Amino acid sequence: MAAPVIVEATVKQTATLIFMHGLGDTGHGWSSALAAIRPPFMKVICPTAPTQPVSLNAGFRMPSWFDLKTLDIGGPEDEPGIQSARDSVHGMIQKEISAGIPANRIVLGGFSQGGALALYSALTYDQPLAGVVALSCWLPLHKQFPGAKVNSDDVPIFQAHGDYDPVVPYKFGQLSASLLKSFMKNVTFKTYSGLSHSSSDDEMDDVKDIISKWTQWDSQNMARKAMLPVIVVATSASCSEGSFLKSSKSKLLSLVRTSRAARELYFSNYFVHTHDEVG
CATH class of the missing domain: 1.20.58 (Methane Monooxygenase Hydroxylase; Chain G, domain 1)
Known part of the structure; x- marks a missing residue:
């Protein structure tokens, strides 16, 4: 895996955002936008996924957190790949904890495939995190939940999805949110009218507000x-x-x-x- 893009805090660091990009992207694709909206005491880590063949794209090699076999929500999934990527995210969390940032001051986030990984990683981590920002994504290995959840049911989740998304259908986001709400206490699902498989200024403003809310005590x-x-x-x-x-x-x-x-x-x-x- 390539070295992550890191945006250091501009004052004493007391919080961290680890944000995973979508399929075919790199950490550079999100680092500038996130640097512009994070609180000054927050370090941003944007890792880049390993390059590997993707079944959905005829085996073409590209940055991907795990193999995608289909866009059918009930189709086969790359469980070993998802769990391996999850372990990598848990390793990044542990590295921040070892550096003095407690788990409840660490936000996980991601877009599309990266958002799916953020959700799965947060739910299967053994310490409560500050929150999860999940953009235009779904909950992978959803049939394992709530049984696979080991984290607190109080961890806040902000899930956002455009209702004009042709890549990860809006319905997938809705179904994931409904499942999450059945066993998590603090789940917000927000719809962005007319938004396709991308982000928008309104969505980024909301992300700015939510990560500031989750970490405002410190400031x-x-x-x-x-x-x-x-x-x-x-x-x-x-x-x-x-x-x-x-x-x-x-x-x-x-x-x-x-x-x-x-x-x-x-x-x-x-x-x-x-x-x-x-x-």
Whole structure:
């Protein structure tokens, strides 16, 4: 397998998105779009599938996570190939955990065949993840579920599909979502009217919002932690040692106003900086 495309976080990394491309694509096909919408504290990993023959395409060799034998939802599937690809994804998750990112701060995502792999990998991983973004895809080896699920039923899943998809029929996405909802508690299925087998600005905006929602605690906590030194500087500059307890009511109010101003200035700078990094 080729080396993954990695987009590093622009501030201290506290979360990771691992996103798998579709059949015949590479990690480069999604890295720029995802870099533009991820939070600044999120590292993006876009691996490239190994090149192998694909039965559906007359044995032609191309990047593929596993062999595709048919587009019939009830047709034969490449179970060994799917499980091997799943093991590779689990290895990437474990590498991030070893680097200090907990499983519940790791988002799996993918488009088409990559989205199918993301779903299967998340459901069969033994620790709860931050969530799964599954675009224009299906649940592979669906007859194994819910029995094959080893993960928590609380892991959020955002599944999106265009209703004009000629490659992975919209009905496949609907059926997969219905099955997922039967044993997972937090499944969202969103339809994009007129969208074919591709993404759109509206869909990417929704992906941006959902991964920010799943990881927003960290950005808020990071802001609170970073705010503390600013307040300490403001308070120490506003009163001499021991004078705090002796301050008059007016001085205390002045001190509070100073701290509040410092706090507001910090948040103003923080959000401007964040916008610049993302946009």
